Amino acid sequence: MQRLTLEHLNQMVGVEYILLHAQEPILFIIRKQQRQSPAQVIPLADYYIIAGVIYQAPDLGSVINSRVLTAVHGIQSAFDEAMSYCRYHPSKGYWWHFKDHEEQDKVKPKAKRKEEPSSIFQRQRVDALLVDLRQKFPPKFVQQKSGEKPVPVDQTKKEAEPIPETVKSEEKETTKNVQQTVTTKGPPEKRMRLQ
Template sequence: MATTPMVPPILAAGNTNFDVNPAPPPPGTDMTGICFRDQLWLNTYPLDRNLVFDYFAMSPFYDWTCNNEQLRLRSIHPLDISHLSYDPSLNTRTEYMLSELLEPHLFVFRKQKRDGPEKATPMLTYYILDGSIYQAPQLCNVFSARVGRALYHISKAFTTAASKLEKIGYVDAESENEALESKAPKETIDLKEVKRVDHILASLHRKLPPAPPPPPFPEGYAPPASTEGEKRSEEQQAEPQLPSVDPILDQGPSKRMKF
């Protein structure tokens, strides 16, 4: 495999990424909040599988102590799988592998720890999308963010629905009260009509004759021995009987409700 061309010194001197220490400390594990892009490099070199690693090595995501950097110092292509897998001197450091690519738009790098010729433990993932380099978030962080966002929208939806239901219930209660009030008939009392009815009833009560006395006992009827009840009845018969009062007609003005 052909060796990867190094960045020209003139370009390196003019790039702010090379003005600092050429061997910066290893990048942190959480760098999902930053993005790297060098438009000058992209305008000068094509972004393909042969030069994409040189472009990635310019970003702060690159670990200068990886196995790929050792291959670059030996003028070997840093993505040569044969050297990364079978070189015994490189089995104790981390390395970067180009796992997926869609030239020239998408390149996916996987950072892994080489534990043996056939064994490597994945650590982090980086991707280059249209010239911009990002660190991919971990799957647990993605799930946590998605669940938190879903819970937020569900809570907001329930709050909005509850507020709307309260308004609907308040409006329905007001409409029901208005309907009941409109249906209830409003009774109007005419005082003149009440006095006129009282006058008619009083005149009828004066014109009616008194109630007749009770009929006499039939012939041959022998009343039983005198008792207190009979004595009372005899006393009542001896007393003059007052005319019975009609309970319906005897409704004088004094017993009516005053308005």
């Protein structure tokens, strides 16, 4: 069988693969066919190779089946949706009941929930935590003089007067007031722990 010409292959019957199209570096199309005589062949399948990956081309029946199934599924879902709105009563007959009114009623309570995102206890607790953090880590301000570069507070403290104690005492009083209001309100497990 070796060293025979291509004409001898055309004389044989059976399954064979032929190269239909070749675009050398990327695309090759191969056909699997049943040869019954030198002039009569029946195509069985087509394959294409793109960038080294082999794919089997779908036949016409599977393409039509897929397209019809997609169209029928869309129509079926439309009929199912229409049937969900249809109502029947012996005295009234058939009528349509749309859910627009129910959806609008559901939207209104959600808007009310957004108006109050936290309780009074939560707000007081957050305020107390922020005051506590401010005491532990006081902010460092940068003082600017006109026409000069910004100077950190540490350098200006040496030159300037000490900060009056009245501001610090007011802050301590406000933190004590916040802590007292937090401890008096709310359940015991959520009360702020004193250090």
